[in-house]
Each structure stands twice: as C-alpha cells, then as structure tokens.
Amino acid sequence: MECVVPKRSLKIFAKVIQCLGKVGEELFLEPSPDKMVFRTLNQARSAFVAITFSPSFFEAYHLATDTVVSKCKIQLKVDYTPSSYH
Secondary structure, eight states: OEEEOOGGGHHHHHHHHHHHHHHOSEEEEEEETTEEEEEEEOTTSOOEEEEEEOGGGSSEEEOOTTSOOOOEEEEOOOOOOGGGOO
C-alpha cells in the first residue's frame, strides 16, 4: 500500500487526527482500494467516529486489489508519568 498526503491537505489531515483524538484513545486505519477509513471509539463505547477519505484526497493512493487488507491500530494518547523517566 502507498498513501501520500499532499502538502496542501496536511492541515485538514492534522485536524482529522486531532478530532479523532478528542473522542478516542486509539485510531483504527482501514484501507480499501476505493477509500481509507479512520475510526475511533471512546473508552465508554458510547461514541464512535468514522472519517472516510477518497483516493482523490491523497497525492498517491495505491492498494492492490489482490492484496490482503489488514487493519492498523495506532495509539493516539500515551499515559505519561514523569516519575517513570529519571
């Protein structure tokens, strides 16, 4: 898979990530040949957000149709305890 966000879209892309981070702690990426879906779920499992990007949003977006698509999970929030870093 190849996915490149163009410079002109970086601000929008960053705001999407920021918005998803306000709802949930994990970001799930679900690529398919015709779209890229970003999903998150809050900790109480009472709120869900899905944002879909079409391939035209990206400068380059290629996913082979015969490729097994795997989902990806990214941690948006990290628990930081200052005492653990001496």
